[in-house]
Amino acid sequence: MRAREPDAEGFVEHHGVRIHYEVHGTGEPAVLLMPTWTIVDKRVWKAELPYLARHHRVITYDGPGNGRSDRPRHGEAYRQEAQVEYARKVLDAAGAPRAVLVGLSKAANWALDLAANHADRVLGLVLLGPSVALADPTATPSRPGFHGDPPRLPASAVPDLGRDPATHWAKYNRRYWHERYEDFVWFFMGQCFPEPHSSKQIEDGVGWGLAAGPEVLTADAEAPWPDSATVAQWCRRVSCPVLLVHGDRDRVSPHRRSELIAELTGGDLVTLRGGGHIAQARDPVAVNRLVHDHARRLHPAPESEPASASEPASASEPASASEPASRPARSAGRHREWFRWDHRARRVLYLSSPIGLGHARRDVAIGTALRRRHPEVRIDWLAQDPVTRVLAAAGERVHPASRWLANESAHIESEAGEHDLRCFEALRRMDEVLVANFMVFHDVVEEGRYDLVVADEAWDVDHFLHENPELKRFAYAWLTDFVGYLPMPDGGRREALLTADYNAEMLEHIARHPRVRDRAIFVGNPEDVVPGRFGPGLPPIRDWTREHYRFAGYVTGFDPRPLADRAALRAEFGYRPDERVCVVTVGGSAVGSHLLRRVAAAFPQAARQVPGLRMVAVTGPRIDPGGLPDVPGLEVREFVPDLHRQLAAADLAVVQGGLTTCMELTATGRPFLYVPLRGHFEQNIHVPHRLERYGAGRRLDYERLTPDALAEAIREEIGRVPAYRPVETDGAERAADLLAELL
Template sequence: MAMPGRSHTWVRAQRRPRRALFLSSPIGLGHARRDVAIAQELRRLHPDLQIDWLAQHPVTRVLADAGETVHPASAFLANESAHIEDESADHDLHAFQAIRRMDEILVNNFMVFNDVVDDTYYDLVIGDEAWDVDYFLHENPELKRFAFAWMTDFVGWLPMPQGGDAEAALTADYNAEMLEQRARYRRMRDRSIFVGNPDDVVDESFGEGLPGIREWTQTHFDFAGYVTGFEPPSAEQRADARRRLGVGQDELLCVVTVGGSGVGRALLRRVMDAIPLVRRLRPELRFLVVTGPRIDPAELPRRRGASVRGFVPDLYLALAACDVAVVQGGLTTCMELTAAHRPFVYVPLENHFEQNLHVRRRLDNYGAGRCVRYAEASDPDVLAAAIVDEIARDVAYRPVETDGAERAAAMLAELI
């Protein structure tokens, strides 16, 4: 019943606006692009929703271009991308061990997060691979005072063969701890969203005596399908992008990009060594080399027929406009090329379990891309031949869904 003497309009005006806090993993730029797309869809479902972002560079670069609101406490976060760069060398990143050595950073960042949610009430916290928040909430369940949604595009730490029995035991131990946390505190995650489909999940075990990863994930996650954050560009958009990039009608374009984390310097240099060989075979091929926001373009040598740029907004349009691409094994860039049906060569970071196992599984599932090991790419002739071969390949990838952001947002909207 309405309060005496006060209209329904007054009651609505006094209602507290709803707020969400979005946490987007800074290790690469893929999380940021898909999270912005999901946030935009979430606002469409809840127009009055205010979204703050607790984020680090390079995520903040994407958020600034999208006009999103970055929480001022973000300045106190310890940078995870810098740690990952310090752990990498010569296109080698032992990702699992790097995460194990990130404890101080994760503790610091969780404390910043906890101060933020202490100071401001949020109806919903969305963590896209926010490992610190998910882990420490399970360890300290009394700190949860909001709806919490967890998003990820892979499940399960997996050992690399070079790690031997010791690494297999360690990854199994980490997985067992996560399984135990989830069994004990099911209420911590109000929603677990897998960015993909059930058959994108690796068909492996969490470890000796532990359940299968795919079966467990199907039981404990909702599946949004992949989130590209864009509609596949039309032929007209592709042609327009080529014109804006200065590609002539008789020219071909190769886009080279290594993501946003700053660990791709070695691969960029190897591609630069191969460019003269490629152009001897295909002189009409031009190269656009994108270093990303954490690598200075001035670090790279200059090559005839190649232009070098740093951060490129809407990189997916350049990828859609290319005739071939050379990329690192990051999921987002590879899936953007898959969605655009572009041929590409991808070179996973050595010892990076996600790129070599989880991403490789998904790309094989779509029938997309050509994997070249970094050791093979050390020979410029091998890399050049792979690029030339891919130009001539007719691709027939499995279609990538275009409604992933809407599906994820609908799942999140139910928590507000």
């Protein structure tokens, strides 16, 4: 799923080559994110688009040879003159007379040409890892962007290159592209991302590269590059502001090139220490901020534009500090306030994961308990559907910037199959959504000046704060109910390696920046943490969690004791004493719709085995009730805000394998059948481990969930009196105590 869809799109044509472009947003100045070498398409900017489009009109296009543009097989389509014309025609079609040009690697040639020879179209330049014919003694006019053409090897040696990366650059030739193209793409993308833990970025690049193909790269190689004298001349003629961003570990284009361009243009240079070639993919937060800051300086806000309503004036910058001694009269000046420390209300920004509704209920309970400790505290919620429905029912304040969040539940649903969700892979492929949502968070905390940020499994915030620790200017608390990505048995060696790598990155984050998390709270007890290690050579999960977390006990979000009077509950919901009530529910996303249909299909057979069976299917907030089969006697209900009360009144529940619903049933002492999503490591490993500790629930596998098997399980479990281990009732209070200390 894309984090943002275009507001407009279309094609331009130059010499018979059709170029696809997109326009996102409306703000000024316009920003043109240019294509680079045709081995990747415009999706290389996926982490920048959502953020920049909230502030600018952002234009992207696929260069010839990739994406949705044509794939010409002749060199003329890839020449410098053609590339410049593609950019000009895209700007015309998008209605942008002038724009800030952002160019990666090879695109620096086209951007510099435009800035020198079409200055009326260019407000400014941002060049990332520019690959131009400067600063490389081995460069040739035919291929200056990749350390020049490496020495040719005998044909017999090409497929059998050694492991030395310098030797591997011999793969950069047309013969090898046609003989072993996929191997070349994997090699090249590995060189683009020397940073640790870059598996996702490399995989993205390989996917784009394979879409191009060796014929396209061969045609592109026929087009000569501008020589060093031409590039230097362009640089001297550039009159607009220039920003260069270059990693000092760039293996594709030497850092010295940016130094020379900065000298020739008078531009600014930002060196990314430890950074590789494609900075906007590996360090998107830093690049987003650099591009936006550079662009907005070229289009300052009008003097009369009011300050943000939530932005207090600084004590060192009174409202009149920047006004001249004598100025023309005007109708009214700005009125701002500054609060002494003891007059500032405590402000909390609370983020609650939208993947499932359990986070919302427990977080509202924790927020309510926090207010009892600090009555004056103001809590803003940065949240999205379906969490916002729970917050609305509780009367909580949802921050208006929440409307900019890309929907994580929709992404998860797009990744799911029939009761199947490769959860770890779905999280990996949610990368652009997470970057987009972190940038929303970044703008909110920059504007709001919060005292405390609470992130309940807000993976984007936790990851990018550790990647950019300088952005933390508030107390920060992290909450979760599981620790550790775990490979599924059928995931093979690849999944085992990737989960270990993601775990290792998290461990390194915490070790490197222990003060980013002022408090890490585990929603549960030490024994609820799974045994085993984070991966080969990595520490035991339970030992590490004990060292780095505080434990709140489980947080149900409600007090189960008033629900003990089941007769009163059943009367409230209209259940007769002689009825056996089975409630079926699958959580807050649409992923469980297949389970609902399968249980509905088994209802007639179950009703024959269980006299007086009444089955109630709750579709939740994101499933259309009309999509369920029309089964006589089956009751279908939409979203129920207080579902835990319905479950407490039931004689049996059939649920998905999510932790929250299973623990709510455990807390109220109700028998239940749970069916974990296939491929979902949390539902198949973390949740069953915890339920075993409480002696709760009976697990069923979806593959064996025939009408006969399900009807028999309902008959065996309905009305059973469980003997579960008690679930603690003070988890929200304990969590609030841990948070209150940070205020």
